[in-house]
Amino acid sequence: MTTHRDLLIGGRDVPALAGGAAADVSPHTGEVFATVAAGRAADVARAVAAADAAFPDWPALDPYARRSILLRAADLLAGRSERAVELMAGEAGGTVPWAMFNVGLAAEMLREAAAAVTAPHGEVLAAQEAGALGLAVRQPVGVVGAFAPWNAPLILGVRAVAAPLAAGNTVVVKPSEDAPLSCGYFVADVLREAGLPDGVLNVVSNAREDAAEVAEALVTAPAVRMVNFTGSTRTGRIIGTLAAQRLKPALLELGGKNAIIVLDDADLDHAVDAAAFGVFMNAGQICMSGDRVLVHRAVAEEFTERFVAKVAALPCGAPTDPSTVVGPLVSPDAARRVAALVRDAVAKGATVLTGGGEPSGAIHPATVLTGVTPEMELYHGEAFGPVCVLDTFADDDAAVALANATEHGLTCGILTENGTRGLRLARRIRTGIVHVGDQSVADEPQAPFGGVGSSGYGRFGGRWGVEAFSDTRWVTLATRHPHYPF
Known part of the structure; x- marks a missing residue:
């Protein structure tokens, strides 16, 4: 009943x-x-x-x-x-x-x-x-x-x-x-x-x-x-x-258009796991989800290969199955909205590294894209789904510029093994929350959130x-x- x-x-x-x-x-x-x-x-x-x-x-x-x-x-x-x-x-x-x-x-x-x-x-x-x-x-x-x-x-x-x-x-x-x-x-x-x-x-x-x-x-x-x-x-x-x-x-x-920054001194095992969690937890339907994964050019090739392989293997399916990582979005319409963002990006020149395609009901596959540019809807808009964009940068100044290239400012993650360097970057990021040594999704009841x-x-x-x-x-x-x- x-x-x-x-x-x-x-x-x-x-x-x-x-x-x-x-x-x-x-x-x-x-x-x-x-x-x-x-x-x-x-x-x-x-x-x-x-x-x-x-x-x-x-x-x-x-x-x-x-x-x-x-x-x-x-x-x-x-x-x-x-x-x-x-x-x-x-x-x-x-x-x-x-x-x-x-x-x-x-x-x-x-x-x-x-x-x-x-x-x-x-x-x-x-x-x-x-x-x-x-x-x-x-x-x-x-x-x-x-x-x-x-x-x-x-x-x-x-x-x-x-x-x-x-x-x-x-x-x-x-x-x-x-x-x-x-x-x-x-x-x-x-x-x-x-x-x-x-x-x-x-x-x-x-x-x-x-x-x-x-x-x-x-x-x-x-x-x-x-x-x-x-x-x-x-x-x-x-x-x-x-x-x-x-x-x-x-x-x-x-909403947010949050970045996860992977510096060249990051532990890549940790960085891959952290970024996958930060992007795909709750099928990306978190205000803190990492829409953008920004990777230093020195480690971009290795990180991309390992990250894409991990994302491609994430279990999708019923929310009641304890092994499911990427479950359904809140509605079939939400899944179709995400698919439309991916289609728009691909039609304008972006590359799908894994995922993409049409959703199955409310389930959209975990998707990673690269080559997303300002004329694409996904460049500016919050995905709020199991989708992220990979981009690269040459140095810390470029990383900060990319992270700040949005009207939003909720959270950011900086994956580095150098806390001093991470803190220097954190102070230049225009968000209410920054996590050094971690990804973008975190919430603690005693901390100021906004x-x-x-x-x-x-x-x-x-x-x-x-x-x-x-x-x-x-x-x-x-x-x-x-x-x-x-």
């Missing part, structure tokens, strides 16, 4: 006001995996009202009680790996290793958020008036509108809500139409079971055709004081514009996430009556 989920509003599971349900289709089988209530703008208004009503009591709750709720939620999530594997495979085609990684990191994000609840927030300031005390105090903003994407549904579903909750805010989350259970309801269920009070976290799913209406209603609701969005740069521009028009802060983590340029602005993670979802207020206390000139 197909699972159905109603909206979560004010601690209750309720149908959408207009009725109706949206199908949650498996990209691998093409069958309906689940259905969810098809919320509309009126349902967003209900959810925002519930969050607004719950706001006064949530930050007033004993901080140790709030911390305990988040810690219990982490333990509950960690104990439900089998269900997570089932959901991620059924909704988004996630492989077993990817789902298990999501479970582990999402649980740690909740633990990090729990630690932030009782961490010191604020500073004592020097005061101009004699006998006065100045304080910089962090306080929650109120209701946060959150958007949770499908590609790393547990990680990004938790990230959308954990820091806002830790800072004392209440949340209304709009989960992706492609994984509403994994990135929305599953996360909310563990928090609700952990003891999160009614109305503190609300979930409004929607049909795909109503996505724009629901998103606009969430961003523009007067009681929503801040927005966080993780997703494509195109949609992020719309969300950011809507928020800016109302002078609402927004935290945007958007990009620059068309990859967005603001930072999730650790104390930066809590600060992002707080207002800083200046409070003074006069210990004696000040003197006035009149």
Whole structure:
């Protein structure tokens, strides 16, 4: 029997006001995996009202009680790996290793958020008036509108809500139409079971055709004081514009055109394995995936031969098969989009070193190209699929120039055995994240996560996430009556 989920509003599971349900289709089988209530703008208004009503009591709750709720939620999530594997495979085609990684990191994000609840927030300031005390105090903003994407549904579903909750805010989350259970309801269920009070976290799913209406209603609701969005740069521009028009802060983590740089002193065994992971984990559907592998000319021939052989041998297939490395993309349309990018590049002179061709349903073969030039769509656009481009450079300056030749700026990996050299390059790369001695895909709950340029602005993670979802207020206390000139 197909699972159905109603909206979560004010601690209750309720149908959408207009009725109706949206199908949650498996990209691998093409069958309906689940259905969810098809919320509309009126349902967003209900959810925002519930969050607004719950706001006064949530930050007033004993901080140790709030911390305990988040810690219990982490333990509950960690104990439900089998269900997570089932959901991620059924909704988004996630492989077993990817789902298990999501479970582990999402649980740690909740633990990090729990630690932030009782961490010191604020500073004592020097005061101009004699006998006065100045304080910089962090306080929650109120209701946060959150958007949770499908590609790393547990990680990004938790990230959308954990820091806002830790800072004392209440949340209304709009989960992706492609994984509403994994990135929305599953996360909310563990928090609700952990003891999160009614109305503190609300979930409004929607049909795909109503996505724009629901998103606009969430961003523009007067009681929503801040927005966080993780997703494509195109949609992020719309969300950011809507928020800016109302002078609402927004935290945007958007797309990337990330480079993995292989220097001439790299350990090629490590470099080949690292680059293959950085490009093809989750079939390249990670904002940090390496679209471009830039290789020093001195090692390009050997690296290319070994890398192409490894990629050609990566197992493709069903997400439920534990041996699968490259599983299905989120939909057959996504696979066809990637194939079209490859066809365009080949038609304009690029060479396929392995892969290419037409997808099988939602599965696109792991593909490596070379000779990609600026007139090709793939040169500028994020692949977001199991495709990468190999290019070469002559020296460190050329490597930096190639890595920076994009409007995006999320992450970069520099594969080298010389940390000093790698750090010099890292400081010249225009991205929010750089990994020296590693590839481009990495995420840790205590670290500042986010990009620059068309990859967005603001930072999730650790104390930066809590600060992002707080207002800083200046409070003074006069210990004696000040003197006035009149």
